[in-house]
Amino acid sequence: MGFSNKNYQLLSKIATNDQHGENSPYFDGWKAYDRDPYHPTKNPQGVIQMGLAENQLCFDLVEEWIRNNPQVSICTSEGVDQFKDIAIYQDYHGLPEFRQAVAKFMGRVRDDRVTFDPDRIVMSGGATGANETMIFCLADPGDAFLVPSPYYPAFTRDLGWRTGVQLLPVDCDSSNKFKITKSALEVAYHKAQEANINIKGLIITNPSNPLGTTLDRETLIDLVTFINEKNIHLVCDEIYAATVFRSPRLVSIAQIIEEMDCNRDLIHIVYSLSKDMGFPGFRVGIVYSYNDAVVSCARKMSSFGLVSSQTQHSLASMLSDDEFIDKFLAESSKRLANRYNKFTKGLEQVGISCLNSNAGLFLWMDLHRLLKEETKESEMALWRIIIDEVKLNVSPGSSFHCLEPGWFRVCFANMDDDTVDIALKRIRAFVSRGKDVEAPTRNKPRRMNLRLSFNSRRFEESVMSPHSPIPLSPLVRAWT
Numbered sequence: 127m128g129f130s131n132k133n134y135q136l137l138s139k140i141a142t143n144d145q146h147g148e149n150s151p152y153f154d155g156w157k158a159y160d161r162d163p164y165h166p167t168k169n170p171q172g173v174i175q176m177g178l179a180e181n182q183l184c185f186d187l188v189e190e191w192i193r194n195n196p197q198v199s200i201c202t203s204e205g206v207d208q209f210k211d212i213a214i215y216q217d218y219h220g221l222p223e224f225r226q227a228v229a230k231f232m233g234r235v236r237d238d239r240v241t242f243d244p245d246r247i248v249m250s251g252g253a254t255g256a257n258e259t260m261i262f263c264l265a266d267p268g269d270a271f272l273v274p275s276p277y278y279p280a281f282t283r284d285l286g287w288r289t290g291v292q293l294l295p296v297d298c299d300s301s302n303k304f305k306i307t308k309s310a311l312e313v314a315y316h317k318a319q320e321a322n323i324n325i326k327g328l329i330i331t332n333p334s335n336p337l338g339t340t341l342d343r344e345t346l347i348d349l350v351t352f353i354n355e356k357n358i359h360l361v362c363d364e365i366y367a368a369t370v371f372r373s374p375r376l377v378s379i380a381q382i383i384e385e386m387d388c389n390r391d392l393i394h395i396v397y398s399l400s401k402d403m404g405f406p407g408f409r410v411g412i413v414y415s416y417n418d419a420v421v422s423c424a425r426k427m428s429s430f431g432l433v434s435s436q437t438q439h440s441l442a443s444m445l446s447d448d449e450f451i452d453k454f455l456a457e458s459s460k461r462l463a464n465r466y467n468k469f470t471k472g473l474e475q476v477g478i479s480c481l482n483s484n485a486g487l488f489l490w491m492d493l494h495r496l497l498k499e500e501t502k503e504s505e506m507a508l509w510r511i512i513i514d515e516v517k518l519n520v521s522p523g524s525s526f527h528c529l530e531p532g533w534f535r536v537c538f539a540n541m542d543d544d545t546v547d548i549a550l551k552r553i554r555a556f557v558s559r560g561k562d563v564e565a566p567t568r569n570k571p572r573r574m575n576l577r578l579s580f581n582s583r584r585f586e587e588s589v590m591s592p593h594s595p596i597p598l599s600p601l602v603r604a605w606t
């Protein structure tokens with residue numbers, strides 16, 4: 127149902143502006159999946175969801191723990207005695223046992239090289255709410271934050287839609303594997319100054335979304351030095367901290383500030399259980415700040431997005447089970463590594479390379495050699511073919527503010543092995559249609575004998591055998 131101009135005049139500026147970002151290619155891929163979702167039996171020719179950064183690889187371990195610990199839920203006969211105490215109003219500081227368990231878990235996923243204070247744990251509705259809460263605490267409408275590119279497309283929504291804050295990309299490129307440099311930061315900062323834009327801080331993701339890489343110690347030291355020199359904030363999104371599946375290990379900003387002289391009031395961490403534990407539906411977001419005023423303000427604001435007491439109660443027990451957590455983290459790392467290796471090797475068989483990564487639930491795939499020319503328009507044309515004909519929802523690099531055309535984020539942890547096999551078959555069949563391809567080197571014209579349209583039914587028949595096993599593949603319809 128549409129709105130007339132008169133109806134729009136009755137609404138707020140937030141309700142009627144276009145800053146949500148939903149009209150980006152990133153969300154367009156989601157819409158394409160929603161219209162035609164893959165299902166192994168009901169819709170085997172549908173779109174496979176590879177735009178969802180979700181960790182479904184260890185649900186069997188969690189389910190086993192729940193069956194063995196029925197008392198942690200107040201909705202079971204074993205736990206119902208605690209129903210009244212949990213169901214009534216709770217302090218918006220959060221259950222003490224929950225804050226203690228989260229603080230302990232945050233230290234554990236960072237190899238116990240740093241400890242976190244439970245009194246600095248502030249709850250929010252997922253990382254989305256935690257990020258927005260942080261921005262509300264640090265900046266006013268019109269202020270800006272620097273964000274190294276490529277970066278998570280929904281940051282536009284999470285950080286700027288309701289706060290009125292701007293995001294200014296710090297350009298990074300493949301020449302150094304998209305590493306953040308101090309010179310790039312200085313260029314972006316001075317451009318903002320020349321435009322009379324007030325820079326309030328720098329936002330980083332570590333591990334990176336979409337790159338799947340961790341920031342090294344030297345880079346983190348440079349970043350802390352930079353924000354101290356400018357007297358601006360550093361917000362570190364570490365929601366993928368436990369998804370590191372091979373060396374180098376994660377170096378948290380919490381470790382860095384213990385090793386150097388800096389203004390800790392400028393350092394803040396955003397965390398959640400959505401990626402590391404695979405619990406996005408629980409909406410557990412965490413604001414952790416070394417600034418007392420920010421902790422106090424964020425806690426007041428948390429009353430608008432608290433985690434349910436039942437969720438806190440159950441997770442407090444799970445996260446406090448050292449034996450289970452150790453097993454879960456080790457197995458999760460192993461399974462992520464296996465899935466990453468399987469997918470990258472499958473791509474290598476058809477000459478597709480990816481950025482060498484060590485963390486995350488996705489890979490940064492390089493398809494620049496399939497472009498007609500190195501432009502955003504060519505990237506979008508290729509992406510549309512992948513969505514409409516190959517039937518894979520992968521996210522184009524331009525939606526992540528990547529300056530170099532041809533990069534795509536591919537999520538690999540939200541499906542079973544059989545669905546991965548089908549996705550790889552589709553990719554192989556697609557690439558094999560363009561065999562006249564030059565070597566994958568950049569800054570040189572490419573050409574590919576690729577038909578931009580072909581019969582999707584014939585394409586599906588070439589990759590789907592009627593005798594193929596039919597797996598059970600979970601369907602996901604979450605906007606995250």
